[in-house]
Amino acid sequence: MTVAAKPTMIEFRDVHKYYGDYHALRGITATIRAGEFFSLLGPSGCGKTTLLRTIAGFEEISSGAVMIDGRNMEGVPANKRPTNMVFQSYAIFPHLTVAENVGFGLRRARLPKEELTRRVGEALEMVGLRGLGARAAHALSGGQRQRVALARALILKPKVLLLDEPLSALDKKMREQMQVELIKLQRQVGITFILVTHDQEEALVMSDRIAVMFEGEIAQLADPETLYRRPTSRKVADFIGTMNFLSARILREDAQGIEVEAQGLGRMLLDASQAPGAASGTGTTAGFRPETATILFEGQKAEREAMGTIDEVVYFGDMTYYDVRLDGTEAPIRISMRNVFGRPVLDIGARARIAWSPGAVVLFR
Amino acid sequence: MKGGGFRIYVLAYLVFLYAPILLLPLFAFNDGTVIAFPLSGFTTKWFAAAAEQPSLWLAVKNSLIIAAASAAISTALGIFAARASTRYEFPLKGGVMGLIMLPLVLPEIIVAVSLLVVLLGLGVNLSILTVILGHVLICTPFAIAILTSAFQSLDRSLEEAAYDLGETGLSTFRLIILPLVMPGIISSLLISFTISLDEFIIAFFLAGTQTTLPIYIFSQFRFPQSVPIIMALGTVLVACSIVLLTIAEYLRRRGLARSGAKDTGGFL
Numbered sequence: 001m002t003v004a005a006k007p008t009m010i011e012f013r014d015v016h017k018y019y020g021d022y023h024a025l026r027g028i029t030a031t032i033r034a035g036e037f038f039s040l041l042g043p044s045g046c047g048k049t050t051l052l053r054t055i056a057g058f059e060e061i062s063s064g065a066v067m068i069d070g071r072n073m074e075g076v077p078a079n080k081r082p083t084n085m086v087f088q089s090y091a092i093f094p095h096l097t098v099a100e101n102v103g104f105g106l107r108r109a110r111l112p113k114e115e116l117t118r119r120v121g122e123a124l125e126m127v128g129l130r131g132l133g134a135r136a137a138h139a140l141s142g143g144q145r146q147r148v149a150l151a152r153a154l155i156l157k158p159k160v161l162l163l164d165e166p167l168s169a170l171d172k173k174m175r176e177q178m179q180v181e182l183i184k185l186q187r188q189v190g191i192t193f194i195l196v197t198h199d200q201e202e203a204l205v206m207s208d209r210i211a212v213m214f215e216g217e218i219a220q221l222a223d224p225e226t227l228y229r230r231p232t233s234r235k236v237a238d239f240i241g242t243m244n245f246l247s248a249r250i251l252r253e254d255a256q257g258i259e260v261e262a263q264g265l266g267r268m269l270l271d272a273s274q275a276p277g278a279a280s281g282t283g284t285t286a287g288f289r290p291e292t293a294t295i296l297f298e299g300q301k302a303e304r305e306a307m308g309t310i311d312e313v314v315y316f317g318d319m320t321y322y323d324v325r326l327d328g329t330e331a332p333i334r335i336s337m338r339n340v341f342g343r344p345v346l347d348i349g350a351r352a353r354i355a356w357s358p359g360a361v362v363l364f365r
Numbered sequence: 366m367k368g369g370g371f372r373i374y375v376l377a378y379l380v381f382l383y384a385p386i387l388l389l390p391l392f393a394f395n396d397g398t399v400i401a402f403p404l405s406g407f408t409t410k411w412f413a414a415a416a417e418q419p420s421l422w423l424a425v426k427n428s429l430i431i432a433a434a435s436a437a438i439s440t441a442l443g444i445f446a447a448r449a450s451t452r453y454e455f456p457l458k459g460g461v462m463g464l465i466m467l468p469l470v471l472p473e474i475i476v477a478v479s480l481l482v483v484l485l486g487l488g489v490n491l492s493i494l495t496v497i498l499g500h501v502l503i504c505t506p507f508a509i510a511i512l513t514s515a516f517q518s519l520d521r522s523l524e525e526a527a528y529d530l531g532e533t534g535l536s537t538f539r540l541i542i543l544p545l546v547m548p549g550i551i552s553s554l555l556i557s558f559t560i561s562l563d564e565f566i567i568a569f570f571l572a573g574t575q576t577t578l579p580i581y582i583f584s585q586f587r588f589p590q591s592v593p594i595i596m597a598l599g600t601v602l603v604a605c606s607i608v609l610l611t612i613a614e615y616l617r618r619r620g621l622a623r624s625g626a627k628d629t630g631g632f633l
Contacts, residue, residue: 091526105530
């Protein structure tokens with residue numbers, strides 16, 4: 001990827017943050033590269049917004065260091081940092097017009113009037129709000145407010161744009177549209193975008209790299225594909241999409257790989273890269289995604305097959321989710337099948353042959 | 366009829382509340398010195414007579430000075446207190462705010478007497494300044510109550526956004542916070558002004574040889590021939606109060622609409 005060659009924009013060095021006794025950030029160490037679309041993903045209360053606010057300068061860190069473009073930000077207030085923020089509530093100034101909102105950050109630059117008008121016009125054009133400059137800010141729709149907030153933050157050409165759950169207030173359709181627009185916008189301006197979100201789908205769609213956070217720590221930092229295919233812990237695997245877990249036993253581990261016996265699937269030989277996580281001490285589990293296994297219909301054959309009984313059927317139109325209890329296991333696993341024309345949807349209680357692939361299995365230790 | 370009893374109650378309540386006030390203009394325009402029915406004829410001479418009294422003009426002047434000063438000072442104090450109580454956490458916050466709001470429920474006569482004792486003890490000469498002092502004390506809780514709701518409806522991230530865009534704490538206050546709480550400030554000014562203008566007890570105790578409008582009115586009631594003049598004066602005052610309160614309510618609602626907050630009803 002081209003991103004790898006880019007220099008570091010933000011560096012966290014063992015960042016800790018306490019609110020009284022509460023340990024909100026527990027030793028964050030990470031780097032964010034210049035020009036990257038980076039996401040902080042996690043459930044509410046995991047510290048992702050706090051981490052974003054330490055970049056903006058709204059939160060002082062208790063120990064460690066936050067570097068922006070090679071400069072330690074200790075003691076640098078928010079109004080002197082090369083970052084701008086899009087707030088969750090958008091924070092549009094309700095008593096100003098759209099143009100006054102967008103041009104707010106340029107007030108201190110004391111530009112000549114034509115220059116100011118030109119740059120505000122450009123910024124509005126960039127976010128698709130051309131000609132709305134004279135509109136009162138409180139008369140805008142949710143999507144428009146979002147765009148004003150973006151234009152207002154980008155007009156100062158910051159090194160880093162911080163986005164605090166910017167899409168969470170929009171309805172589903174608008175949200176998906178804005179996701180695409182944000183990606184395009186980021187490519188166009190080339191500024192480092194850091195997005196805070198609790199929506200794993202949103203993070204996967206938009207980001208070059210994602211840091212998954214739980215309880216004040218980064219659990220895994222990787223590109224979306226690695227995060228989805230090679231999660232390092234059950235927790236990450238569970239948070240990003242759905243994963244089936246089967247208890248397993250390691251039989252042999254050597255240069256050829258890891259030989260594993262998993263309940264319901266039997267023996268398999270895995271590559272060392274299929275066990276990316278460190279030992280957690282909570283037992284060994286084999287996991288695979290619902291779409292990496294399929295139910296075999298009459299006449300179909302596969303290299304690796306397992307037998308099971310269908311426990312539940314959830315019909316989604318284009319997809320059907322089957323919960324299947326593999327022979328010799330307790331909890332059902334989920335298999336997602338694309339609904340192909342002419343293929344019947346199976347009934348609860350039916351026996352099913354499952355095709356699976358050892359290459360899709362991830363081992364958690 | 367369903368709810369009939371309730372309707373009668375509401376009607377009786379409103380009559381009791383406003384009928385006496387409606388009598389003011391009735392007798393102010395009545396051509397006769399006796400305040401009794403039947404009315405004898407229409408006149409505006411009582412208004413003219415009121416305007417010709419130099420002692421009345423002095424009392425009006427004093428009252429306006431006191432009310433304007435009290436409104437300005439208590440609103441300024443209210444801004445500090447409202448900002449502090451909505452934005453910052455400090456030790457004993459509940460207790461401190463409670464003590465500040467206490468004059469709201471203290472009997473005015475107690476406030477007046479204790480202030481008088483202290484001021485005389487300190488050797489301070491009684492004047493309109495001492496009345497202003499007393500009025501600031503009773504107006505400030507009202508100002509705080511109004512302004513706190515104005516400051517509370519401010520989204521905190523508005524401040525952060527302005528700061529993030531390069532403004533300082535002070536310029537953020539001037540450019541963002543002040544314009545957004547301005548309706549609250551104006552209604553605080555109007556309410557304090559109105560409270561001070563018709564306040565009697567504290568003014569009576571602390572004014573010394575000066576008179577204010579309520580004191581003047583009270584003293585004039587001893588002379589039957591000046592009662593119609595008081596009626597005329599009262600009519601003017603009622604009209605002014607209605608205008609002021611209407612403006613205050615209008616501004617409060619406009620402020621709510623502008624900041625997109627929900628109307629929680631009433632000034633306080």
